[in-house]
Amino acid sequence: MQNRIEELKRSFVTSLGAAGSAESLEALRVEYLGKKGYVAELMKGLKDASDKKAAGQLINEFKTEVEDSIAKATEELRAAQIAAKIRGAKKYNPTLRAEAEFGSYHPITLATREVEEIFVSMGFTIENYFEIVDDYKCFEALNIPKHHPARDMQDTYYLDNGQLLKTHTSAAQNAIMKKYGAPLRAIFPGRCFRNESTDACHENTFFQMEGMMIDENISISNLIYFMKTMLSEVFKRDVKVRLRPGFFPFVEPGFELDINCEICGGEGCPSCKNSGWLELCPCGMIHPNVLREGGIDTEKYTGFAFGLGLTRLAMMKYGVKDIRDFNSGNLKALSQFKSI
Numbered sequence: 001m002q003n004r005i006e007e008l009k010r011s012f013v014t015s016l017g018a019a020g021s022a023e024s025l026e027a028l029r030v031e032y033l034g035k036k037g038y039v040a041e042l043m044k045g046l047k048d049a050s051d052k053k054a055a056g057q058l059i060n061e062f063k064t065e066v067e068d069s070i071a072k073a074t075e076e077l078r079a080a081q082i083a084a085k086i087r088g089a090k091k092y093n094p095t096l097r098a099e100a101e102f103g104s105y106h107p108i109t110l111a112t113r114e115v116e117e118i119f120v121s122m123g124f125t126i127e128n129y130f131e132i133v134d135d136y137k138c139f140e141a142l143n144i145p146k147h148h149p150a151r152d153m154q155d156t157y158y159l160d161n162g163q164l165l166k167t168h169t170s171a172a173q174n175a176i177m178k179k180y181g182a183p184l185r186a187i188f189p190g191r192c193f194r195n196e197s198t199d200a201c202h203e204n205t206f207f208q209m210e211g212m213m214i215d216e217n218i219s220i221s222n223l224i225y226f227m228k229t230m231l232s233e234v235f236k237r238d239v240k241v242r243l244r245p246g247f248f249p250f251v252e253p254g255f256e257l258d259i260n261c262e263i264c265g266g267e268g269c270p271s272c273k274n275s276g277w278l279e280l281c282p283c284g285m286i287h288p289n290v291l292r293e294g295g296i297d298t299e300k301y302t303g304f305a306f307g308l309g310l311t312r313l314a315m316m317k318y319g320v321k322d323i324r325d326f327n328s329g330n331l332k333a334l335s336q337f338k339s340i
């Protein structure tokens with residue numbers, strides 16, 4: 001028995017020295033300690049030993065030696081693998097540029113900034129205004145009394161306290177007139193909300209940019225000049241537009257300024273509801289009632305206002321066929337724009 005154990009010890013030491021992986025150590029464990037392994041074989045032979053107690057002790061010592069050696073080798077192997085991983089890992093270098101992916105500007109942001117720049121260069125200031133307003137600001141101050149049929153065109157979302165999500169940037173006109181008085185040149189971009197069904201050119205949440213110019217002797221020709229300049233600067237090419245009469249209670253006279261659909265070239269498509277034209281920037285001479293409500297002396301001053309559909313402008317400028325893409329969060333579409 002003793003000779004056999006000595007022989008197994010030698011062969012175990014040799015095999016252990018050659019085992020360089022977790023798999024070969026496991027195979028060695030099974031070979032020696034498994035159900036049909038050498039230790040089991042020794043235990044079977046115990047019954048034939050002359051001094052069973054001494055033989056049993058030797059077998060146990062051998063078994064413990066094998067178990068400990070395999071556990072130690074396994075641990076050493078694991079430590080060596082971790083050390084190799086650390087050696088091979090990329091070292092942290094604080095002087096390297098971060099490998100972060102940069103985002104891109106939303107096309108509405110790009111269009112807003114571009115239009116802002118154009119108007120700032122023409123002496124306009126940029127104003128900010130709330131998204132939640134009251135009925136007075138959104139309608140009454142704009143010559144749209146309660147129950148006026150013009151309200152039907154602009155249903156919105158109401159809060160329990162009677163306030164509402166603004167349907168148009170015109171909701172800021174009164175506050176801005178009261179803040180600055182006349183003369184005045186201001187633009188105010190903002191998010192607008194309407195409770196209406198969506199399609200390729202209508203969203204329930206979209207952006208407009210309002211503009212107002214109030215001074216002595218302001219006339220329709222000033223309005224047309226500013227609209228033309230803005231469009232030629234934004235598109236940097238000739239775009240076909242048309243001006244037709246339009247009704248808004250807060251302007252007199254009022255106009256609809258439509259753009260020839262840049263998606264289909266005027267042939268008609270879902271982006272323009274098959275008309276070949278897209279309503280882009282209604283405008284007109286500010287109604288005297290609105291000026292008065294804003295504290296402006298109507299004997300001295302006149303003014304024009306416009307409500308540019310910024311989201312639609314971005315559609316036409318960037319060739320986005322469906323307005324719903326802007327709010328979709330679809331990075332595949334949105335990340336095509338200028339990166340930060």
Ligand code: FA5
Nearest residue numbers: 168170202203206279280281282283305306307309312
């Ligand atoms: C208005 O909102 C007026 N406040 C504009 C105005 C201002 C007129 C100053 C005169 C003087 P309208 O509802 O037509 O008008 O909207 C103006 C523009 O916003 C539209 O021409 C269109 O470009 C855009 N627009 C309106 N509704 C939506 C919508 N649901 N989705 C996307 N764009 C819209």
